[in-house]
Amino acid sequence: xxxxxxxxxxxxxxxxxxxxxxxxxxxxxxxxxxxxxxxxxxxxxxxxxxxxxxxxxxxxxxxxxxxxxxxxxxxxxxxxxxxxxxxxxxxxxxxxxxxxxxxxxxxxxxxxxxxxxxxxxxxxxxxxxxxxxxxxxxxxxxxxxxxxxxxxxxxxxxxxxxxxxxxxxxxxxxxxxxxxxxxxxxxxxxxxxxxxxxxxxxxxxxxxxxxxxxxxxxxxxxxxxxxxxxxxxxxxxxxxxxxxxxxxxxxxxxxxxxxxxxxxxxxxxxxxxxxxxxxxxxxxxxxxxxxxxxxxxxxxxxxxxxxxx
Amino acid sequence: xxxxxxxxxxxxxxxxxxxxxxxxxxxxxxxxxxxxxxxxxxxxxxxxxxxxxxxxxxxxxxxxxxxxxxxxxxxxxxxxxxxxxxxxxxxxxxxxxxxxxxxxxxxxxxxxxxxxxxxxxxxxxxxxxxxxxxxxxxxxxxxxxxxxxxxxxxxxxxxxxxxxxxxxxxxxxxxxxxxxxxxxxxxxxxxxxxxxxxxxxxxxxxxxxxxxxxxxxxxxxxxxxxxxxxxxxxxxxxxxxxxxxxxxxxxxxxxxxxxxxxxxxxxxxxxxxxxxxxxxxxxxxxxxxxxxxxxxxxxxxxxxxxxxxxxx
Numbered sequence: 069x070x071x072x073x074x075x076x077x078x079x080x081x082x083x084x085x086x087x088x089x090x091x092x093x094x095x096x097x098x099x100x101x102x103x104x105x106x107x108x109x110x111x112x113x114x115x116x117x118x119x120x121x122x123x124x125x126x127x128x129x130x131x132x133x134x135x136x137x138x139x140x141x142x143x144x145x146x147x148x149x150x151x152x153x154x155x156x157x158x159x160x161x162x163x164x165x166x167x168x169x170x171x172x173x174x175x176x177x178x179x180x181x182x183x184x185x186x187x188x189x190x191x192x193x194x195x196x197x198x199x200x201x202x203x204x205x206x207x208x209x210x211x212x213x214x215x216x217x218x219x220x221x222x223x224x225x226x227x228x229x230x231x232x233x234x235x236x237x238x239x240x241x242x243x244x245x246x247x248x249x250x251x252x253x254x255x256x257x258x259x260x261x262x263x264x265x266x267x268x269x270x271x272x273x274x275x276x277x278x279x280x281x282x283x284x285x286x287x288x289x290x291x292x293x294x295x296x297x298x299x300x301x302x303x304x305x306x307x308x309x310x311x312x313x314x315x316x317x318x319x320x321x322x323x324x325x326x327x328x329x330x331x332x333x334x335x336x337x338x339x340x341x342x343x344x345x346x347x348x349x350x351x352x353x354x355x356x357x358x359x360x361x362x363x364x365x366x367x368x369x370x371x372x373x374x375x376x377x
Numbered sequence: 378x379x380x381x382x383x384x385x386x387x388x389x390x391x392x393x394x395x396x397x398x399x400x401x402x403x404x405x406x407x408x409x410x411x412x413x414x415x416x417x418x419x420x421x422x423x424x425x426x427x428x429x430x431x432x433x434x435x436x437x438x439x440x441x442x443x444x445x446x447x448x449x450x451x452x453x454x455x456x457x458x459x460x461x462x463x464x465x466x467x468x469x470x471x472x473x474x475x476x477x478x479x480x481x482x483x484x485x486x487x488x489x490x491x492x493x494x495x496x497x498x499x500x501x502x503x504x505x506x507x508x509x510x511x512x513x514x515x516x517x518x519x520x521x522x523x524x525x526x527x528x529x530x531x532x533x534x535x536x537x538x539x540x541x542x543x544x545x546x547x548x549x550x551x552x553x554x555x556x557x558x559x560x561x562x563x564x565x566x567x568x569x570x571x572x573x574x575x576x577x578x579x580x581x582x583x584x585x586x587x588x589x590x591x592x593x594x595x596x597x598x599x600x601x602x603x604x605x606x607x608x609x610x611x612x613x614x615x616x617x618x619x620x621x622x623x624x625x626x627x628x629x630x631x632x633x634x635x636x637x638x639x640x641x642x643x644x645x646x647x648x649x650x651x652x653x654x655x656x657x658x659x660x661x662x663x664x665x666x667x668x669x670x671x672x673x674x675x676x677x678x679x680x681x682x683x684x685x686x687x688x689x
Binding site for chain 2: 110156165167169170174177183184185187303307311314343352355359
């Protein structure tokens with residue numbers, strides 16, 4: 069392997085990891101909702117799109133930095149999630165119907181409405197937030213002169229990655245150390261047992277949906293400095309979130325992080341070595357392979373080994 | 378009377394072109410019947426067997442591309458795509474079924490959704506075979522008049538209706554409903570659930586694929602974004618059945634009429650023309666909350682609501 073090839077490979081791996089960190093944040097939101105509510109939220113990507121438009125409006129009219137807009141977009145998405153859960157999804161959970169997947173179809177309907185309203189308001193043009201640090205990067209040769217290979221680290225990408233790490237850590241703290249976090253985990257484990265222990269299950273569901281929306285909303289704010297924005301972008305991120313959830317094991321937060329990283333690296337590898345257009349196919353090849361070879365997700369591999377001992 | 382109803386409706390539809398309708402109305406009628414075919418096909422899998430597919434665009438697109446590639450590469454008439462699509466779509470259905478049918482409930486739904494997207498991206502990138510985003514265009518249409526297209530799709534609809542009715546009323550139909558109601562119970566009664574789910578998927582896929590091959594011949598142009606569309610094909614298919622009536626014979630017709638006319642009406646509203654997804658989404662939400670089994674399925678409930686509305 070020549071040094072150029074090595075350089076390309078390493079650079080691909082780095083950008084894959086950075087992308088994977090952001091994917092993980094999207095995946096955690098979905099896996100949280102899936103674990104507690106046992107439904108798939110197919111409007112997940114559309115919620116992210118809403119947050120991105122909030123960040124875009126804040127940037128273009130008030131010059132708020134996209135990273136700071138998390139502080140506004142995440143609470144807004146939290147409220148939006150709570151409203152959706154309370155007034156649309158909860159009533160459907162009680163309705164008797166022939167097809168049991170009614171809630172999933174309902175979230176598709178919500179997603180369609182959100183995406184289309186965005187099209188009406190903002191038109192379907194591509195939007196960006198041209199921040200002045202968008203093209204800044206750190207180069208390896210600046211720090212190590214005799215370095216045989218040249219690697220670069222894009223500044224917005226790394227900042228987004230670090231913020232995603234901080235949010236994930238905060239979430240971990242919330243879920244393991246606080247009362248409410250413990251109640252949410254209890255609800256995910258066994259709804260009836262949690263109810264008997266005095267957990268307000270209905271409330272936990274509402275909070276979880278809000279939390280999942282807020283997470284994906286902050287992921288949206290982290291994406292906007294490095295990505296472009298259009299109303300139909302939600303669908304592809306819903307699929308990404310779903311692939312991560314399947315890959316990581318349903319309802320497993322750690323699995324979602326690992327799944328996100330794997331997906332990011334793999335996608336970046338297919339984009340480099342097979343061509344940009346094939347990157348989505350790489351994503352789904354991982355998905356199909358995961359379904360066939362590790363149907364329980366990555367976390368099930370660890371569990372099996374522990375049982376074997 | 379009730380037994381003769383399908384024949385009466387078929388007869389009424391068959392004489393419609395003789396009335397000298399305008400080309401626009403013929404187009405609407407052809408679309409309505411095409412969507413009923415797809416709706417009926419989806420209904421077998423989703424309504425009777427309980428496997429909600431979000432990826433019927435995959436089969437629709439494969440059918441359309443079978444006809445298109447046959448025309449483009451082998452220089453045969455695209456009509457040969459209709460018989461050939463049965464074989465090709467069955468193969469695709471078996472592969473997709475092998476992967477997705479190990480998933481249950483909402484996960485199956487998402488698995489099929491992913492399959493639809495995979496096929497779209499593949500069709501976009503395999504430019505050597507599918508021409509990619511350029512799409513495939515028929516250089517000349519078989520007929521300028523729409524009458525013959527109408528009769529062909531009507532015949533296809535009649536065949537689909539009879540085939541689905543026969544399947545549903547046979548032993549298979551009962552197996553499908555058993556799987557929908559409780560898969561574990563069905564399994565424990567000795568039903569090979571995977572086999573019967575695969576059968577339901579294949580039958581459903583074949584008719585959707587036939588509709589796709591017809592679409593290629595009728596519209597004369599396809600590209601991956603049209604025939605593998607998630608919202609405009611897969612979701613509309615679900616809506617046709619959800620609005621019309623889940624697990625009913627006539628639901629898909631009612632749904633297709635409502636959906637096609639709704640789309641046309643919204644398109645005529647100035648400025649809101651692009652917003653048809655909003656209306657579709659709101660309609661979907663309203664239907665799921667108030668009439669979860671669709672208009673035909675919840676006809677009693679609908680009558681009750683309307684009567685109360687009149688009384689007050």
